[in-house]
Amino acid sequence: MTYDAVITDSHIVLPQGILDKNIIIDEGKIVGFTNDIPSCDHKINGNGLISVPGPIDTHVHYGVYSPIDEAAKTESHAAAIGGITTMMRMLRLGTSFQKSLQEQLDAAAKNHYVDYAIHASVFTQQQIDEMKFCVSKGITSFKIYMNLGGEVGHVYMDMPPYSSELVAAQVDVNNKIVEQTVKNAALLGCPVLVHAEDYESCACGIKTAKEKKKDGLSAWSESRSPEFEAKAIKTVCKYGRDYGCVIYFVHIGSARALQQIFEERNLGTKIFVETCPHYLTLSYEQQNGYLAKVMPPIRTKKDNEAVWTALSDNQIDTIGTDHVANQLKLKLGGDDVWGALAGFPGIGTVIPILLSEGVNKNKISLQQLVQFTSQNAAKIFGMYPQKGTLEKNSDADIVMIDLKKENKVSNELFGGFSDYIVYEGRVLKGWPVKTIVRGQLVAEDFQVVGKLGHGKLVPRTIV
Ligand SMILES: [Zn+2]
Known part of the structure; x- marks a missing residue:
C-alpha cells in the first residue's frame, strides 16, 4: 500500500x-x-522541528470591514502563515438567520485556505428563536455581547457577501436577551460565548471620562473598569447555573475578571475561559497611541502577570485572538481614543507570541500550548477528536514549529486585509514554519502554497 x-x-x-x-x-x-x-x-x-496538532483560533472577526468572500481569502491567508489550521468566525448578522445565513455560508465555502467554523452572535428575540435553525446548519455555539446596549449599542454587523458597504447597527442586548439566549442554548446543548462587560456601567464610565477630557489607553481602561466585567460575569453565571448552560467567557484579560470567574466556578457554573495574546503581552502603561484599543481594554502589567499565572495553572482553557480585520483609515478615524475603532488583527502572531513569550520563557509547556491552542477548543466546540489531537484517524492538521527561529514581526508577513499590526517590529523567537491542513501543505516559511477553497466548514457535534 x-x-x-x-x-x-x-x-x-x-x-x-x-x-x-x-x-x-x-x-x-x-x-x-x-x-x-x-x-x-x-x-x-521534519528536520527536527516540533509537530503539534493544528491550532484553532477560537475568536476571529472577518467579514465586517470587507465581505466574507474577500475576507475569507485574506484572513485565512494570514492564518495559514501564522500556523492556524481552523479559524472560528464570530458571525454577526443584523437580520434573521433564515434570511441571511445561507448566503454567508455559500460565500465562505470556496474562499478559505484553512478550515473554519462559526459562532453565531445573538442580538434579538427573533434570532433566539432561530438558534435551532443555526444548529441545523452546523453552527453549535452562540455569542452574546453584554457590552452592547443603551447608549453604547453601536456595532458594525457583517457585510452581505459581494458588497462593500459597512453595516452600522444599534442593538440592545439587555438582561432579558441574555437570559433567553442562555436558556435556549441550554435546551439545544450548546455553549454560550459571552462578552462580559456591563453596558450601562461602561456608558457611564465613558461619559465621565469624556467630561473630564481624559484621553489615551489608560483613560479607555478606566472608563471600562474590570469591575464592570465582574458585574456582567456575575449576572450571566447566575443564568448559567439556573438553566445548566455552559458559559464560555471570551477575551478575559484582567485579574478582577479572573477572580470573579473562579468564584462563580466554585458556585457550580460550568465555565470555560478564553484569553487573547494581547492580555498576556500589552498594557496601557507601555503602549502609546490608540492602535491597541480593544474591548475589554488592555490593562496593567500586573494584569498581564495574573493572566500568565492563570494560564500556567490551567485555569484558562483557550487562546483566541479576537482578530479584527480592519484598516488604519477606519481605526484612527477620530481625534482621540474615543473616536478610534476598537479591535486589531492578531491571527498571524498568536502562535509566535505564545512560543516566544510562553514556551521559550518557561511559562507554559509544549503540552500546555497544545491544550490551549487546539485540544481544549476542539473539545469545547464539538470538533474532537477530528481536530485538536494527532491521534490515529484524526484530521492531519499539523503545524511544525521551529522554537529557535527568530523573526521580526511585520504586517506584510501575513497578507491579511489589515495594513498595520500592534506587534510591528517586535522580535519573536519561535515560529510556525509549516502549516498542514488535512494532509495538504498550506503554508511554508511565510509563503502560502495551498489551494484556495481547500478550507472546509468543520462538522461539529453537540457535546
Ligand atoms: Zn470579539
Whole structure:
C-alpha cells in the first residue's frame, strides 16, 4: 500500500509526552506513527522541528470591514502563515438567520485556505428563536455581547457577501436577551460565548471620562473598569447555573475578571475561559497611541502577570485572538481614543507570541500550548477528536514549529486585509514554519502554497 504522505524526523507533541517517530498520512487523516518510512507519494522532512496538532483560533472577526468572500481569502491567508489550521468566525448578522445565513455560508465555502467554523452572535428575540435553525446548519455555539446596549449599542454587523458597504447597527442586548439566549442554548446543548462587560456601567464610565477630557489607553481602561466585567460575569453565571448552560467567557484579560470567574466556578457554573495574546503581552502603561484599543481594554502589567499565572495553572482553557480585520483609515478615524475603532488583527502572531513569550520563557509547556491552542477548543466546540489531537484517524492538521527561529514581526508577513499590526517590529523567537491542513501543505516559511477553497466548514457535534 502507498500512503499519501509521511512526515519524517519531527518531535510529535502528544498528551502523554514527546514522540520521535514518522507521521503517516492518508486521505487527509493520520494513519499512525512508525520508525520506518513506508511507501508514500510525498515525503515532508521534519528536520527536527516540533509537530503539534493544528491550532484553532477560537475568536476571529472577518467579514465586517470587507465581505466574507474577500475576507475569507485574506484572513485565512494570514492564518495559514501564522500556523492556524481552523479559524472560528464570530458571525454577526443584523437580520434573521433564515434570511441571511445561507448566503454567508455559500460565500465562505470556496474562499478559505484553512478550515473554519462559526459562532453565531445573538442580538434579538427573533434570532433566539432561530438558534435551532443555526444548529441545523452546523453552527453549535452562540455569542452574546453584554457590552452592547443603551447608549453604547453601536456595532458594525457583517457585510452581505459581494458588497462593500459597512453595516452600522444599534442593538440592545439587555438582561432579558441574555437570559433567553442562555436558556435556549441550554435546551439545544450548546455553549454560550459571552462578552462580559456591563453596558450601562461602561456608558457611564465613558461619559465621565469624556467630561473630564481624559484621553489615551489608560483613560479607555478606566472608563471600562474590570469591575464592570465582574458585574456582567456575575449576572450571566447566575443564568448559567439556573438553566445548566455552559458559559464560555471570551477575551478575559484582567485579574478582577479572573477572580470573579473562579468564584462563580466554585458556585457550580460550568465555565470555560478564553484569553487573547494581547492580555498576556500589552498594557496601557507601555503602549502609546490608540492602535491597541480593544474591548475589554488592555490593562496593567500586573494584569498581564495574573493572566500568565492563570494560564500556567490551567485555569484558562483557550487562546483566541479576537482578530479584527480592519484598516488604519477606519481605526484612527477620530481625534482621540474615543473616536478610534476598537479591535486589531492578531491571527498571524498568536502562535509566535505564545512560543516566544510562553514556551521559550518557561511559562507554559509544549503540552500546555497544545491544550490551549487546539485540544481544549476542539473539545469545547464539538470538533474532537477530528481536530485538536494527532491521534490515529484524526484530521492531519499539523503545524511544525521551529522554537529557535527568530523573526521580526511585520504586517506584510501575513497578507491579511489589515495594513498595520500592534506587534510591528517586535522580535519573536519561535515560529510556525509549516502549516498542514488535512494532509495538504498550506503554508511554508511565510509563503502560502495551498489551494484556495481547500478550507472546509468543520462538522461539529453537540457535546
Ligand atoms: Zn470579539
